[in-house]
Amino acid sequence: MCKECRKGSYYITTPIYYPSDNLHIGHAYCTTVADCLARFHRDLGEDVFFLTGSDEHGLKIQRKANENGVTPQAYVDKIIANFKLLWRQLNISNDDFIRTSEPRHHKVVQDVLQKIYEQGDIYKKNYKGLYCVPCESYWLERQLVDGKCPDCGRPVEEMEEESYFFKLSKYEDWWLQFIEEHPDFIQPVSRRNEMINFVKQGLEDLCITRTTFDWGIPVPFDKKHVVYVWFDALLNYLTGIKYGTDDAFFHKFWPADLHLVGKEIVRFHTIIWPIMLHAMGVELPKKVYGHGWLIVEGDKMSKSKGNVVDPLALIDEFGADSIRYFLLREINLGSDGNFSRDALINRINADLANDLGNLLHRTVSMINKYHGGIITAAGYSAPIDEELKGLIADTAASYIRYMKGMELNSAIKAVWALISRANKYIDETTPWLLAKDPAQQPRLQTVLYNLAEVLRITAILIEPYIPATSPKIYSQLGLAVPERFLLEEAVFGKLADGTKVGQPQQLYPRIEVTEEGDTLIGGKRYEHKAAPAEKKEEPAFVPEPIKEEITIDDFAKIDLRVATVVAAEKVKKSKKLLKLQVRIGEEERTIVSGIAEHCEPVELIGRNIIVVANLAPAKLFGIESKGMLLAASDGEGNLVLADAPGIKSGSRVK
Ligand code: MSP
Numbered sequence: 001m002c003k004e005c006r007k008g009s010y011y012i013t014t015p016i017y018y019p020s021d022n023l024h025i026g027h028a029y030c031t032t033v034a035d036c037l038a039r040f041h042r043d044l045g046e047d048v049f050f051l052t053g054s055d056e057h058g059l060k061i062q063r064k065a066n067e068n069g070v071t072p073q074a075y076v077d078k079i080i081a082n083f084k085l086l087w088r089q090l091n092i093s094n095d096d097f098i099r100t101s102e103p104r105h106h107k108v109v110q111d112v113l114q115k116i117y118e119q120g121d122i123y124k125k126n127y128k129g130l131y132c133v134p135c136e137s138y139w140l141e142r143q144l145v146d147g148k149c150p151d152c153g154r155p156v157e158e159m160e161e162e163s164y165f166f167k168l169s170k171y172e173d174w175w176l177q178f179i180e181e182h183p184d185f186i187q188p189v190s191r192r193n194e195m196i197n198f199v200k201q202g203l204e205d206l207c208i209t210r211t212t213f214d215w216g217i218p219v220p221f222d223k224k225h226v227v228y229v230w231f232d233a234l235l236n237y238l239t240g241i242k243y244g245t246d247d248a249f250f251h252k253f254w255p256a257d258l259h260l261v262g263k264e265i266v267r268f269h270t271i272i273w274p275i276m277l278h279a280m281g282v283e284l285p286k287k288v289y290g291h292g293w294l295i296v297e298g299d300k301m302s303k304s305k306g307n308v309v310d311p312l313a314l315i316d317e318f319g320a321d322s323i324r325y326f327l328l329r330e331i332n333l334g335s336d337g338n339f340s341r342d343a344l345i346n347r348i349n350a351d352l353a354n355d356l357g358n359l360l361h362r363t364v365s366m367i368n369k370y371h372g373g374i375i376t377a378a379g380y381s382a383p384i385d386e387e388l389k390g391l392i393a394d395t396a397a398s399y400i401r402y403m404k405g406m407e408l409n410s411a412i413k414a415v416w417a418l419i420s421r422a423n424k425y426i427d428e429t430t431p432w433l434l435a436k437d438p439a440q441q442p443r444l445q446t447v448l449y450n451l452a453e454v455l456r457i458t459a460i461l462i463e464p465y466i467p468a469t470s471p472k473i474y475s476q477l478g479l480a481v482p483e484r485f486l487l488e489e490a491v492f493g494k495l496a497d498g499t500k501v502g503q504p505q506q507l508y509p510r511i512e513v514t515e516e517g518d519t520l521i522g523g524k525r526y527e528h529k530a531a532p533a534e535k536k537e538e539p540a541f542v543p544e545p546i547k548e549e550i551t552i553d554d555f556a557k558i559d560l561r562v563a564t565v566v567a568a569e570k571v572k573k574s575k576k577l578l579k580l581q582v583r584i585g586e587e588e589r590t591i592v593s594g595i596a597e598h599c600e601p602v603e604l605i606g607r608n609i610i611v612v613a614n615l616a617p618a619k620l621f622g623i624e625s626k627g628m629l630l631a632a633s634d635g636e637g638n639l640v641l642a643d644a645p646g647i648k649s650g651s652r653v654k
Pocket of ligand 1: 014015016017018019025026027029030055118233234260261262263264265292294301320410
């Protein structure tokens, strides 16, 4: 039976992370989003399978293990223990954790490879190419941006090896047609357009085996080779749901409903992965969503800057639910977002300690104080109650709509609008005055019931976001904590008459910040280490090795000129590229350069920069670029253009 016919199952995955190092807050962000969606679908009553894991093979890991003087397996085993600890601490509800070094995965990869090989989609050839080790990707010269990897901006290495190739190019037309027929497959839409442009430039066959290292899955038909890490890794999504070993289980969850990935690996998931599946004769996943990146205090995280945020330390200080709430509330999923300690503390104090914490505390206290701790359903309603009930119904409906549309921050904002309204409702209905007048007893009962209902329904709606908080709310309301916080229960009026509430307890302690920037939370002081700018010595900068010697004649072939920028604009749909109109003496020409993340177009106009004037033209994003500008960059995000202020345009640079 196909999955469409069996309603009620939902399969969601995160990327499987590289265990080259411990995970940071960016990885935690992606997994938290996936967890929130998995929990939401469980709360809808669906049968959910949520998979995460680790991508353990490849040259990067092998090199790391060598640097540490241990075997790759020993190296990854240690790091995986930390991955699992983090997911436990963050309350991640994954149903399995797949490791690509496991035998169950080796078998799937080898079987798939053998099948595709036998059907003629794999061939062998000698390959020489430019390889980016951190991204485990080969690139063509024309795809590089300023000679560097277009994905991560780091230097590429020249590598030569005999390899097997997968015939990606054969499927180019099929892919374009598939994407046209499935407009929702790649999301958000901006990423879909990027991928279409990429494929329209021509798909190259994919090199899928390596011989220069051995930390990988052996190729079944040629044991000298190991499988390319991306070909291996993508198949985890099948291994995780028992592909090839338990058909019933596999078909219950495949095709996957959602592969959630970061924007930089959308290409692998929306081009290579679908083509692999199509070649295997396996149905395609329903959706790939490329989320934005988290930056920290406005800056890209990097080890050398010392600003990599350790999620375990944050959880220890603020608690898992606070971190989860911040990530899910503050960041718009499709866009890049900022993680800042100040913003985190503000959110915890304002939203969790004040809005939600106070609503619960006030409500449970008043039920105890004015009504003997009992919630009574019967009473007397006023028009303001109808408005509140209407808002509850609207909130639950818009919450579900937003969640289904992956607008996680809008969904939780809607819940907070209800919480704020309920706090205002207390001030407007003044239960403390009603309690003084016995004639107002029915009215008091209704007000208290309505408030308890808002809290019960809120507890259901927030469970995917802050799962440790919902049971606390239920307990204080005197309700048994259910196994699942089902959304069908988020309807006004289901709170049983006569429920006896518990004692009010503080849900979230307020966070005080000392002058030194330390935090005081629940009587404990947490030292806040100095801001990254002032801390840690930068590790010594290791420049790229100097290239092989050339003669003065070789150098003389390069015609360097002073060029004046006369116009500059961003290349549409590219984050990295700027299109410059430059004048070299009398001649005007276009140069496309990957400096958009470093320079504003308007700052360039009128500047005299230095360009390689006799470089063969190349097409980038469909624009012909004649020449290349010179810039110094250190691979850490710093870039300065080489320029020649005051020197006439067209002058030679020697
Ligand atoms: N192993 C591959 C994925 C293979 S999936 C078949 C890989 N691993 S990774 O360790 O580099 O993890 C990349 C993913 O981690 C990103 O796609 C993203 O989901 C998450 N993030 C890593 N840094 C991030 C931020 N700074 N911000 C948000 N997410 C980030 O690529």
